[in-house]
Amino acid sequence: MLKEDYKLDRILESVATNSIQKSTQYTSTKAAFEQNIHKYKELNSQFFNELLDDKSMSGNAGRNIEMWLSQHSLNDLHALNDAAKSHFLYEGITFSVYGEQEGVERTIPFDVIPRIIAKKQWNTISLGCSQRVRALNLFLHDIYHQQEILKSGIVPELQVLTHEAYQPHMFGHSLKGKIYSQISGIDIIRDSTGDFYVLEDNLRTPSGVSYMLEGRKISQKLMPDLCKQNNISAIEQYPKLLREILAENAYVDNPMIVVLTPGRYNSAYYEHAFLAREMDVPLVTSKDLFVENDKAYVKTIRGRQQVHVIYRRLDDAFIDPLCFRSDSTLGVPGLMSAYLQNNVVIANAPGTGVADDKSIYPYVDKMIKFYLGEEPILKNVxxxxxxxxxxxxxxxxxxxxxxxxxxxxxxxxxxxxxxxxxxxxxxxxxxxxxxxxxxxxxxxTLELSVSPTLTDKGIAERHIDLRPFVLSSPYRTEIVQGGLTRVAMEEGSLVVNSSQGGGIKDTWVVDSLHS
The missing domain is CATH 3.30.1490.270 (Dna Ligase; domain 1)
Structure with a gap:
């Protein structure tokens, strides 16, 4: 038995014992719960309900979920959610909300009822996200080189060149394969008709993939039979793919890769440590790195070792105090010089922020037509x-x-x-x-789709979105078949961000013909 499985088994055992002791806390009879399910299925919602209204699904996966829910009381489901919370706490899967005086770390709410996406739908999402990221990378290459899209008047020149995220240091600097955003997160919603829209692009330091992976681990442990029954597409290969993609962006074979974190007080520090551990690469801070003769090095117990790829999880302004903010203690002096000499890769590249700004977002459809000669697969809002x-x-x-x-x-x-x-x-x-x-x-104000979600009052519909993670190298684009589903836990709320009280769901991509 793996160490992590043993931990979770102990947590489940503890939570199960506590749930028996609290058996009167929630509605817990099977008859009452089946009535709750019936009421949910009879909803005449004004929103697109992904479990009840999705005609592209065969219904098998949905029926499996409904049957599983009818076999568990609310008390059972709350106990499972408690188990997930205990696991997150035990593993240190927390985040901090900036501006809170108490500085308390929180666990993100996890909803045990999964979000289901048919593989046919996923293929559209995957193709659309890949198309979008390819166009955005070409846009970034263009604005730092020939600037053809600006000269053509398709995107306003002044809006780009005066943008605070535009980095003049990057002008004329060519990247391997024209890849600026190696890791991209594309936020997608569905409207009242079930159509998919891109809400925004995240190209700087997109976060949340650790929640996606830990959510799947929880589902497989809490609902093993249901997971096997639905033949869910795998996502656990993401860290391996991420390492391969980062290596393919390097200028040398067998590169030394590190994850650069601002430190343990950063709100996403758990994810930084998680990805470094899963990729089996060092997690470093600025104190562990230095630059000499335009080459980056990491300090190790065996002496210094040259670094070829830095997966940075800090903003542009803090990367190099000699180039950007002089008061930054989070960056590495001279790092940009090493980068501009192609002696190290920084992922994602400095200056990518100009492409994911919400004022540039309206032009992405035109970028796709301009650079790829294609019609956009996914619509803009x-x-x-x-x-x-x-x-x-x-x-x-x-x-x-x-x-x-x-x-x-x-x-x-x-x-x-x-x-x-x-x-x-x-x-x-x-x-x-x-x-x-x-x-x-x-x-x-879009009518975001809803999904059944466990609340204190029973199963209710809550608004959701989806963030697939797109990995790009000069040789390929990879998207694991699943993403981070965020859910607005408050009734009527449209804000899914964890910092605003949102939670997460496991995202199950299933073959609707065989589920």
Whole structure:
């Protein structure tokens, strides 16, 4: 038995004992729970319900889930969710919310009821994400070289070249295979008709893959029979693929790879340590690295060793105090010089942020046509550029109907959801838009799809999104068949970010013909 399995078995045993002792805490009779399932199936929801409304599924996987749920009381399911929480705590799978005075680390809520995606649907998602990332990498190469898309007027030149994430140091610097974003996270939602849309692109330091992998481990341990019954596509090969992709981007054979973390106080530190461990590469901070004669080295017990690939998990501004922020203690002096001499690969490349800005997002469809000569497989959400007077006028007139986001924002911060906002919030955002319109974009309030989710009151529908992870090298693009499904745990909420109270679900890609 593996050490991790033993730990989880002990946790499950403990939680099972506690659940028996708390048997009156939740509705726990089979009859009552079957009634709860029946009520859920009778929902006449205004939203696209992925378990009940998805016509592309054969229904076998959905029926398997429903049968499994009917065989377990609410008390049983809450005990399983408690087991997942205990596992996350035991393994240190936590995150910190910046700005909280108490600085308490939290475990992300895990919902035991999985999200199911048919393999046919997944193929569309996978092809669409791959197409999108290829175009974005070509866009990054172009804006740091010939700038043809800017000269053609397809993307506004001033909007790119004055962007705070645009790095002049990268101009004229060619990368192997024109790959700037080796690891990309594409956020996808479904609307009320079940159609897929890309909500945003994450090309800088996309996070969350550790939750995807740990969520699957939990599912296989808590629901082994159900997992086997549905023949779920595997995702556990992701760390191996990530290491291979990073190696393929290197300029040497058998490269030395490290994961560079800001340190254990970073909100995603667990993921940094997790990926380094799973890839079997060193996890380092700036104190472990140094540059000499334009080459990067890591200090080891056997002396220094040259580093060829740095998977960095810190922002551009902190990479090199000699090139960017001089007060940074998180970066490595001289690292950019070694990088520009092609003696080390930094993944993702400095300057990728200009391509995942929300104000650049509306042009991705045109990038796909310009660079690939193809029609976009996945749709963009209609977007209003508040920097454009016509769009700004519309947004100000319809603020209570729209979602307004900071172009550089992330984590669900700095946004306004018009239909849920009070008059004071609307007035405050109106002032922000008038003062600095170029910092914001706006989109219609989408009716995000919902999935059955366990709540204190029983099984209810909650809004979800999906983040597939795209790995890119000069030779191939890889996407494991599954992604991070985030769920808005609060009733009626559209914000799925963990920092805003969101949780996660395991994502099951199944062959609907054989599930």
């Amino acid at each position: 209609p977007t209003y550029q508040c920097r454009e007077q016509q769009d700004l006028d519309y947004v100000l007139e319809n603020l209570e109907k729209l979602v307004v986001k900071e172009a550089q924002g992330s984590g669900g911060y700095g946004m306004l959801i018009g239909p849920h906002a009070c008059e004071k919030e609307l007035l405050a955002f109106r002032d922000k838009l008038i003062a600095t319109p170029h910092l914001y974009i706006a989109q219609p």
